[in-house]
Amino acid sequence: MRQTLVIRSAITSVLLTLRPVRARLNMVKTKKFILAKHFQGEPKESDLQLVEEELPPLKDGEILCEAVWLSVDPYMRPYTARLPTGITMIGSQVGKIIESRNKGFPVGKYVLGYLGWQTKTIHNPQQPSSSTMAPTYLLPDFGELPLSLALGVLGMPGNTAYFGFLEICQPKAGEVVVVSGAAGAVGSLVGQIARIKGCKVIGFAGSDDKVRWLKDDLHFDAAYNYKKTDVDTALKEAAPNGVDCYFDNVGGVMSSTVLSHMNPRGRISVCGSISSYNADAKQLPSAPVVQPSLVFKELKMEGFIVHRWLDRWMEGIHQMKDWVKNKELVYRETVTEGFENMPKAFIGMLRGENTGKAVVKA
Amino acid sequence: MRQTLVIRSAITSVLLTLRPVRARLNMVKTKKFILAKHFQGEPKESDLQLVEEELPPLKDGEILCEAVWLSVDPYMRPYTARLPTGITMIGSQVGKIIESRNKGFPVGKYVLGYLGWQTKTIHNPQQPSSSTMAPTYLLPDFGELPLSLALGVLGMPGNTAYFGFLEICQPKAGEVVVVSGAAGAVGSLVGQIARIKGCKVIGFAGSDDKVRWLKDDLHFDAAYNYKKTDVDTALKEAAPNGVDCYFDNVGGVMSSTVLSHMNPRGRISVCGSISSYNADAKQLPSAPVVQPSLVFKELKMEGFIVHRWLDRWMEGIHQMKDWVKNKELVYRETVTEGFENMPKAFIGMLRGENTGKAVVKA
Numbered sequence: 115m116r117q118t119l120v121i122r123s124a125i126t127s128v129l130l131t132l133r134p135v136r137a138r139l140n141m142v143k144t145k146k147f148i149l150a151k152h153f154q155g156e157p158k159e160s161d162l163q164l165v166e167e168e169l170p171p172l173k174d175g176e177i178l179c180e181a182v183w184l185s186v187d188p189y190m191r192p193y194t195a196r197l198p199t200g201i202t203m204i205g206s207q208v209g210k211i212i213e214s215r216n217k218g219f220p221v222g223k224y225v226l227g228y229l230g231w232q233t234k235t236i237h238n239p240q241q242p243s244s245s246t247m248a249p250t251y252l253l254p255d256f257g258e259l260p261l262s263l264a265l266g267v268l269g270m271p272g273n274t275a276y277f278g279f280l281e282i283c284q285p286k287a288g289e290v291v292v293v294s295g296a297a298g299a300v301g302s303l304v305g306q307i308a309r310i311k312g313c314k315v316i317g318f319a320g321s322d323d324k325v326r327w328l329k330d331d332l333h334f335d336a337a338y339n340y341k342k343t344d345v346d347t348a349l350k351e352a353a354p355n356g357v358d359c360y361f362d363n364v365g366g367v368m369s370s371t372v373l374s375h376m377n378p379r380g381r382i383s384v385c386g387s388i389s390s391y392n393a394d395a396k397q398l399p400s401a402p403v404v405q406p407s408l409v410f411k412e413l414k415m416e417g418f419i420v421h422r423w424l425d426r427w428m429e430g431i432h433q434m435k436d437w438v439k440n441k442e443l444v445y446r447e448t449v450t451e452g453f454e455n456m457p458k459a460f461i462g463m464l465r466g467e468n469t470g471k472a473v474v475k476a
Numbered sequence: 477m478r479q480t481l482v483i484r485s486a487i488t489s490v491l492l493t494l495r496p497v498r499a500r501l502n503m504v505k506t507k508k509f510i511l512a513k514h515f516q517g518e519p520k521e522s523d524l525q526l527v528e529e530e531l532p533p534l535k536d537g538e539i540l541c542e543a544v545w546l547s548v549d550p551y552m553r554p555y556t557a558r559l560p561t562g563i564t565m566i567g568s569q570v571g572k573i574i575e576s577r578n579k580g581f582p583v584g585k586y587v588l589g590y591l592g593w594q595t596k597t598i599h600n601p602q603q604p605s606s607s608t609m610a611p612t613y614l615l616p617d618f619g620e621l622p623l624s625l626a627l628g629v630l631g632m633p634g635n636t637a638y639f640g641f642l643e644i645c646q647p648k649a650g651e652v653v654v655v656s657g658a659a660g661a662v663g664s665l666v667g668q669i670a671r672i673k674g675c676k677v678i679g680f681a682g683s684d685d686k687v688r689w690l691k692d693d694l695h696f697d698a699a700y701n702y703k704k705t706d707v708d709t710a711l712k713e714a715a716p717n718g719v720d721c722y723f724d725n726v727g728g729v730m731s732s733t734v735l736s737h738m739n740p741r742g743r744i745s746v747c748g749s750i751s752s753y754n755a756d757a758k759q760l761p762s763a764p765v766v767q768p769s770l771v772f773k774e775l776k777m778e779g780f781i782v783h784r785w786l787d788r789w790m791e792g793i794h795q796m797k798d799w800v801k802n803k804e805l806v807y808r809e810t811v812t813e814g815f816e817n818m819p820k821a822f823i824g825m826l827r828g829e830n831t832g833k834a835v836v837k838a
Contacts, residue, residue, distance in 0.1 A: 192772065362767065365765050365767030366765050369767065370760075384767050384770040384771050385771065387765065387768045387771055390765050390768055398765050399764070400762035400763055400765065401762055401765050402760040402761070403727050403749065403760050405724065405727030405728070405748075405752070405779070406554065406727070406752055406760060407779070408746040408749075408777065408778070409746050409747065409748060409749055409779040410554065412780050412784065413778070414777075415776075415778070416770070416775070417776075
């Protein structure tokens, strides 16, 4: 009896040893971009280094995801300044689960997660790492809509527009709303939400094509190419009675000008500051001071990160999905093909080359 | 009978005619400062012209006030830019009622009113004019405290500190509060209210004497002469764990630096922007952009004009009076003697020559 026990224990131990060996035989490789150098000024492709790595076997609770769609977003530029070099470049992706030791995340399902710029990732959805900006979640049913929308209108940018505009600007029907970066992933949605809420919407974007899109397809009341029309002149024309809400993706000089056109008790939602993202955080560019506008017109200006509304996340996704399905809300994606082109897509997005959401098809 | 009526009517008409004549015999003269030229850069004494005027007799509802204490405040500089030349220079005063045709405002009582820079004023407290920024009111009983406090700690600046700090910054005990213009009429009170509420208080002021006053008499936890100590260095020393609330009287470069030291979800109450008051509103000075701090730290920044709390005005006055009487709150006044010296007092105040509230004794 005692001997039997010993034999059983030996067998168990052989089996336990075999398990990782079996996984190793079935080796998984990933490609990833490493932050090789901190960005200085505009990011260069050489700041990001493409490497291959072998992945270890899964532990209990882990899943292996294969990137299907990857995101490039403005926040990546300033956020990396605070992170060490050598890390996998940060970012979210739509991943397909191709192996799983987590019952809640079965093989074949799709997740949205901050898995970084890599093609295959081992990840425990219940154990977020420091680069996990929000919990990984299984995508809800998108019906016939493409999965890439989980990175755009039905994901972080969509909720950024939905909560960041409605909660901070508290727009009322009939009010005048200005959006900067209006043809971007977030701005293009904010303008349309503002119209759905009965506001008059004025957008600023960086090309004539974008302006045409805003006016013709998104039905903005007015839109301007800020590279051709000075913002002060544009607002005198489009908002002769002043601006009530400003959704700001850009910051800097443009924003100082918009603030000078605001009405008493106006609200400013500061979503981004892309005009200064390529600057050194210790040597930010200057712009005309905003305090006089704030005081004399009692303006309220608030910055936000969308994850403050994590507890209402699916409310935003479902509302945006309904608007998309009802054709009340139009979206556009600028798709770059190939994981290897992520740096190009990122740099292009920071230059404003995208219309709508910039995504990469792995 | 018919003849008698005619005679009576004639007598009445003579009496009615006599009334204004009698008033005219008892002529009242006022001295006042006229805005002769719009200020350009720093105000010059010659921009304000001292004139004498005869006052008409009182109409029903009117009172005649004699200025006892007059106020010079920073807001006067930017506000006059929007007003036409030729107006009586705007401002509040403590006036003694020396003649009255208004039962609610009897002779001998004192009022606080926006009566402008003049020694004697005819005024109907129920009919505010366009330059009346808030309704005229009878001073409550100040006990042994001087009436001049109605222009400072027990008036607009006191309520500016009380409501503007507590309502907008929503400070919690243990938080770190920074005050710019800390030795001024409002800033000196904000710092003390913050201490009463259990916060750690750091002040910036423009002279060593002011800094000594803040530390020795007002018990600020730290205070710096911003002309000698760079704000970034000061905050690294005094607020190594960051700043939670910022009460801003100054704006501009200093404020951009303070914002860069703020903690996530920090609150900024923008009370004034004195660093740019002498600038042309169309050519404001520039400062490092504030949007990156607002976004990445989700800061909330709100400008205000104290009159939004008019319905709670006496709550503020009574609370401040209690704190003054209990010696929990110290105040200082910088007194200029003589109505004729109002322009000097005004220019000096804008230069920061005052400590605490700048007032003029008529």
